[in-house]
Amino acid sequence: MKIEYLLKKKSSWLNGSGPESDIVLSSRVRLARNLKGFNFAVRSTPETSRKAAAEILAAAEKVEELKDALVVEINDISPLDRQFLIERRLVSRELASGDAGVVLIGKKESISLMINEEDHLRIQVLRSGLSLSRCWEIADRIDSLLEQRLDYEYCPEHGYLTACPTNLGTGMRASAMIHLPALVMDGQVSRILQAVGKLGLAVRGIYGEGTRAFGNLFQISNQQTLGKTEEEIIGNLERIIIKIINHERQARHELLENSRLKLEDRVYRALGVLRNARLLTAEETINLLSALRMGVNLNTISGLSPGAVNEIFIHSQPAHLQKMAGNELSSRERDILRARIVRDKLSGLDSA
C-alpha cells in the first residue's frame, strides 16, 4: 500500500457522520507512551530509534485493526508527502520534521501509530462527530494489546512517563474540532472560548498549537493529564463541549429567527464564489467552506452533504492539490487548481 492510495479514499473521520456532527467535525484521542530501557526519543541515537521502531512494529502486528496498515518511514518520503500526511492529520508536524519517525496508518485512517515523535509511541484514534469516549475505548484497547508485548515506562505514582511533563500521567490528549460560525457571527465566540480556557481546556486553530482559527473551526482539548482518570478527563471535556454546542445551536437558532436572510445571503454568496472563482487561496476557501457547511447544516442549501463539504476541505489543501496534480505546484498554480477542483465538485448543485 502506498501513500497515493490514501488520495483516492475519503478520510473516515471527516465523513460528516456521528453524534453532533453538524457542529463537531471530528474527535481525537492520542496516548503518549515510552519504552523502558530506551532513552526518550528526543535524545535517542539513530540506532536505538530504529530498535524502538522495530519493537513497536512487531507488537502492532498482533493488533487486528492494524492488519494491512500502511507503514511509512518519514525519511523515505518527500517533503510533499510529509505535508500530505499532516493535512490528513495522520502525523504531527513534529513527526514529519524529524529523521527517525515512522507512522503506521490503519486502513480507514481512523487509527495511526506515530513512532519516534517526541515520545516513542503515540497512539492516535480519530473519528467523525463527537465521539471522544469511543476514541478512548479504541485507543485503550490498542494500548492494552501493545502493552502485552511492550514494556512501557510507567510508575505507580505518576503514571506513564513522557518526554514532556505536560503529558505525564495518562499521557492522553483528547480533542474535538468544532465549527462555530454562528458564535463567530454574533460575536460571542471570544467570551465563550475564554471561559473554556479558564476551565483548564486549550483552544487552538485546526492545525494544532499556535495556529489561527480559520474557517470558524476550533480545536478544544484537555490540558490536564495527571491526577484524573482518562474517563474523568474525557467526561469533563465532553460536558464542556456539549455546552459550547448548545451555545452554537442557540446562536444558529437566533440567526434563523432574526437574520435568516443575512444568513442565506452569506451562504449563497460563498457558494457563488466557490462555484465561479478562477483563483482561490487556501484561507479564502476554508472560510467560504465554513459558510457553506453552515448552510448545509441549517438546510439553507440542499443537494450537498456535510461529507462532501469536508471532502472539498481536505482535497483543497496544498499538499493534496500537488498529489492530485502529480507534481509540485507554485502557490499560484495551487490557487488555480484549487479553484478548478472546487468548481468541479460543486458544479452539480442547483444554485436556486
Added chain:
Amino acid sequence: MKIEYLLKKKSSWLNGSGPESDIVLSSRVRLARNLKGFNFAVRSTPETSRKAAAEILAAAEKVEELKDALVVEINDISPLDRQFLIERRLVSRELASGDAGVVLIGKKESISLMINEEDHLRIQVLRSGLSLSRCWEIADRIDSLLEQRLDYEYCPEHGYLTACPTNLGTGMRASAMIHLPALVMDGQVSRILQAVGKLGLAVRGIYGEGTRAFGNLFQISNQQTLGKTEEEIIGNLERIIIKIINHERQARHELLENSRLKLEDRVYRALGVLRNARLLTAEETINLLSALRMGVNLNTISGLSPGAVNEIFIHSQPAHLQKMAGNELSSRERDILRARIVRDKLSGLDSA
C-alpha cells in the same frame, strides 16, 4: 401614455449598440434655450412658468419625433416617479425638485424636452454608444423646428442667453458615459482623467455633477460653450474620448495578455455573487455589473449581451425597483428585491 409604460420598455440609449459601445455606454447632447419676453425660469412666477410651458408644448406638437410623446408635469407625480425619471436620465435632479417643471418624453426615450428647469427649455438627445455628432444633429433639427414657433433669447455677440453664464453661447452640453474598468484596475485612470480635466473637459460620476464614479463609469463633457461652434466642441470632445477609449483598449489588451486569469476570476466572482446573493445594495450591484460588463465585452462570459447587462443596471435602481413592486420599499426591502431580480435575470446563464 403613463409613466408605468416606460417600465416595460428598454431605454434605447442603453441597448448596448452603436460605435465603441464596448466602452462608451451612451452619448448625450442637451441645448439650453430661453424664451424672449419671459423672466428666466428661476425668477418666474407660477403664472409665467405655465405660459412658457404652454408655448413650448404647442411648438413641440409640430415635431414629428415628439408625436405621441409622454408629457409629465412634475407637480402631478410622486417623489418616487420623479426619482424614476431621474434614474432613466429623462429629467435632471433640478427639474425633478422644482414646482413648475414639465417634461416631454419621446417614444424611444431618446429625446426629452425639459421645460422650466434652470432654463425655460432644455432639449436632450440620448443615444447608445459614441454618437455625439448624431445626437447633435437630432438636437439641432428639433431646435430648429421649435425655433420656427418660439422666440429664443439670442444675441449675435454672445449666442443663446442662459440662466447660468456657464451655458452661454451654444447653450450646449455634450457628454459621454464611458466604462473604464481596465484603467481603474491598472491604476492609470486618475492620471488620464486629470489630463482630460486640463484639456477643458469635465469628468463626473454617472449621476451628474458632484456624484462619485460608481461601477468604473465616468461622464466626460465639455465645459466650454462660448466662442466655438457646436461642431468644433463636439469634434474636440470626440477626439479626446477616442484617446481615452484607446487607452482603455490598450489596458484591456494588457490585462488579457498578462492577467487573463485574474480578470476571469474577477468577472466570474462577480457573476457568482450576482447570481447567488440574497441582499444586494445599489452600489455593490453597480460595481459587480461593471465587472460583468467587462467580461461580456472581452468575451470572458458568453450567453449574455451588453444590452442585458445595461437592463439589469437600469432596473436595479431604487425607484425602478419600487415601481416594479408597485409600492414604496425600505432600503432593506429594496436590497432583497434587487437581489431577486438580478438572480432572475441572470439565472439562464451557464456558469462554466
